Amino acid sequence: MRQLKLMGTTALVAFTALSPALAQIAELGAPEGQVNIVAWPGYIERGQTMEAFDWVTSYEQATGCMVNIKTANTSDEMVALMNEGGFDLVTASGDASLRLVAGRRVQPVNLSLIPSWNTVDPRLQNAPWYVVDGVHYGVPYQWGPNVLMYNTEVFGDQPPTSWNVVFEEMTLPDGQSNRGRVQAYDGPIHVADAAQYLMYHRPELGIVSPYELNQEQYDAALDLLRVQRTLTARYWHDAFIQMDDFRNEGMAASGTWPFQVNLLQADGVPVASVIPVEGATGWADTTMMHVDAENPNCAYLWMEHTLASNLQADLSVWFGANPVVPAACTDGRGMQTAEGCTRNGFDDFERIRFWTTPVTRCESQDECVPYYRWVSDYIGVIGGR
Secondary structure, eight states: OEEEEETTEEEEEOTTTSGGGSOSOSSOOOOOSEEEEEEOTTSSOBSSSSTTOBSSHHHHHHHOOEEEEEEOSSHHHHHHHHHHOOOSEEEEOHHHHHHHHHTTOEEOOOGGGOGGGGGSOTTTTTOTTTEETTEEOOEEEEEEEOEEEEEHHHHTTOOOOSTHHHHSOOBOTTSSBOTTSEEEESSGGGHHHHHHHHHHHOGGGOOSBTTBOOHHHHHHHHHHHHHHHTTEEEEEOOHHHHHHHHHHSOOOEEEEOHHHHHHHHHTTOOEEEEOOTTOEEEEEEEEEEETTOSOHHHHHHHHHHHTOHHHHHHHHHHHTOEESSGGGGTSSSSSOOHHHHHHTTGGGGGGEEEOOOOOSSOSSSSOOOOHHHHHHHHHHHHTTO
16 A cells, blocks of 8 residues: 555555556457547647648548647646546646646556557666556556756856856846846745755755755745746746746746757757756656547557657657657657757656655655645745745
């Protein structure tokens, strides 16, 4: 029996004894005709944004399953949507996946129904953010770092090397203050970015993981976030609004996803990105199936489809992320190349501290501040408390 303590409650889940630990589908039947997916913006493309990026049409033609997409901008929004129901799949990050498992919103996956499973990166096949007591609650989708994006005209020949440009007031290379010219992520998991910064700059705090914070460490992270609030022009959660801000509102720097960097660069906006000396948090996303999925056959066909190396390659190029199928970097079936994977950080896996749900009973110390506190306190920080 494994004990998951999430959102301030204790979920006792006897994964090996209760029926939810068993995959609900033993063999595939006839496709139902549609599949409903909650996904991050830019994750599921059908050629509408840019014609060359389309991994939906071929699936629909091959299976007869029409893909319906509901985008969500934060992990909390994804969890809320899955709690409401009506969806078959979700592309969940690590700060949502264990909450979905503990809340019994997702079901175990029958890997024997996913023929391409053995092509998945071994580093991800048993990752703790979706595999619980040996039970797989999904299939990896993509992974990558949260990078520091900066305006190259502001920084000139002095690109930033530290996250301090978004956490501490300073004069930037263009001679102006960073106050009112930086952004921060509008999600409680951003507390981990502050904690990671403190791991490097305040080692006396003894932080081992940015997701496992005792009260003193947590208070220090909140204090840093309160400083950041005095600098922040916008707390972003909509990727496209953030891109508009970098185009039109004079933004100098922000944490972001490679997706925004790639699109802005393609439009000729003077931005670049870096993983600073402190390292980076990151996301390793998993396609998970709702416990009450109404279209399970189409859902399984979609999970298999997502592991095709050409899809993984094109998604990697589009989103600036890394494929979960390593062959996508080298087999030439899609747009990605070995050099592109290196540029996206494929070799930096060990440097990234992937999003995971903070829990009270943590590995690095006796007791940690749980996620529900992160939620309420981060709202307070944004509100000026």
